[in-house]
Amino acid sequence: MSANGPNDDWPRAVIEFLKESLPVDSRSPLRWSDSSMTAYQLGCDALVALGQAERFGPGALAKDRPKLPEVLPRWDDICVTVLGLADVTFLHPGAPTPPEPYQPIRTATYTNVAAYKTVDAARASTDILPLLAILGLTENGRWTEASETIHWRGADGWKPSNLEDVRFVEAVKIACEPMPDDIEDEMDRLVTITDDDVEKSLATIRKVKEMYYTNAKRRGQDVAPPEIVPPEIELAHARASVEHSRSDALDWLFYRRWRLSEGWLSDEETRRALEIFHDRLAQNMRRAVISERYNGLVMAELGWKPPAKTFAS
Numbered sequence: 141m142s143a144n145g146p147n148d149d150w151p152r153a154v155i156e157f158l159k160e161s162l163p164v165d166s167r168s169p170l171r172w173s174d175s176s177m178t179a180y181q182l183g184c185d186a187l188v189a190l191g192q193a194e195r196f197g198p199g200a201l202a203k204d205r206p207k208l209p210e211v212l213p214r215w216d217d218i219c220v221t222v223l224g225l226a227d228v229t230f231l232h233p234g235a236p237t238p239p240e241p242y243q244p245i246r247t248a249t250y251t252n253v254a255a256y257k258t259v260d261a262a263r264a265s266t267d268i269l270p271l272l273a274i275l276g277l278t279e280n281g282r283w284t285e286a287s288e289t290i291h292w293r294g295a296d297g298w299k300p301s302n303l304e305d306v307r308f309v310e311a312v313k314i315a316c317e318p319m320p321d322d323i324e325d326e327m328d329r330l331v332t333i334t335d336d337d338v339e340k341s342l343a344t345i346r347k348v349k350e351m352y353y354t355n356a357k358r359r360g361q362d363v364a365p366p367e368i369v370p371p372e373i374e375l376a377h378a379r380a381s382v383e384h385s386r387s388d389a390l391d392w393l394f395y396r397r398w399r400l401s402e403g404w405l406s407d408e409e410t411r412r413a414l415e416i417f418h419d420r421l422a423q424n425m426r427r428a429v430i431s432e433r434y435n436g437l438v439m440a441e442l443g444w445k446p447p448a449k450t451f452a453s
Contacts, residue, residue, distance in 0.1 A: 143214045143399070143412070145215030145276065146215075146276035150215065150275050151212060153275075154186070154218055155187070155190055158183050158186055158187050158192075158221075159172075159187070159192075161183060161225045161226075162184065162187070162200075165199055170201060171201050172199050172202075174199045178224065178417070179224040182220075182414065182416060183225055184200035185200075185414055185415070186213065186217075186414060188200055189414060190208060190209070193206070211412060214413055214414065215275070217413055218275075218414070219275055220293050220414075220416050222271065223277075223291070224294065226264070226265075226271075227248065227250075227265035227268055228253075228268065229263045229264075230262045231260060231261045231263060232260050233260065248266070248267060249266045250264065250266065251264060251266050251281070253269075253272075254281055254283065255283065256283035256287065257288055258288055258302060259291045260297075289307065289400050293416065293419045293421045294420065295420055298421060302421075302424070303424065303428065308424075311400050312428045312429055312432055315398060315429050320404050326393060330386045330390050330393075331386065331390075331437060331439070333383065333386065338379045341378040341379070341382045342374055345377065346366075349366040353365055353366055386439060390426050390430065391422065391426055393426070394422040394423070395416060396413060396415055400421060
């Protein structure tokens with residue numbers, strides 16, 4: 141499946157779904173609120189990318205004259221957005237079947253979508269099934285081949301075993317070389333943590349602690365002064381803070397510029413991409429690429445270790 145999707149019908153169907161699924165701002169029926177929730181934020185971004193709205197504060201405002209853009213946003217990014225909003229619950233093997241959503245007036249009915257390879261079966265509202273089919277994500281009551289790696293991008297669809305999947309392993313190799321010069325330069329910059337970076341982080345941590353104490357005392361709160369921490373522990377905390385910040389920046393590099401089907405995106409393709417943050421596939425690809433390219437480097441990744449088999453082997 142290409143980044144354009146299976147057919148020409150999906151944009152209109154997606155627009156209708158987004159308009160019905162996003163919460164309407166209480167101040168205007170032509171404004172959608174993202175409620176500071178990831179799924180709604182991505183939904184508002186999708187409406188903007190589809191030419192139906194403009195970003196307006198914490199949400200999106202409908203255009204007076206909506207029109208599909210000549211160059212559509214990426215189909216795969218749209219699919220991730222739709223699945224984040226859709227009434228779909230995965231039925232993971234061995235897990236208890238979740239109860240159906242409580243509804244005082246029962247209007248929705250549900251059906252099961254059969255598993256496909258790494259994608260578990262799911263229970264889905266029958267209302268969403270036509271859109272999933274139009275997008276090429278389901279066929280004859282089963283997830284499709286095209287949907288498999290789309291599901292990898294969601295928290296509910298990613299599995300640790302995907303790290304050993306040949307598609308993931310090959311994608312790591314492709315992402316490592318050849319690597320565009322600007323990506324390589326940015327990656328080198330982000331993984332290089334100097335003593336000066338750590339000292340600046342330490343100064344910030346101390347300043348924040350002191351400000352918290354000072355403001356609390358000003359409000360009359362009974363708080364203890366900042367704890368005196370051994371220098372070596374302070375430095376360790378400061379370095380970890382830098383690593384977490386750099387890891388986050390590296391994640392965003394992958395959210396914006398990398399997709400499994402193409403590797404690093406061209407400038408033109410990057411403009412079509414939606415910034416699907418919290419993308420589990422992109423996060424794990426970032427970890428694997430950093431580990432492969434920088435000799436097993438792991439940047440403040442609690443609970444994550446590179447697979448036993450090296451990706452280069």
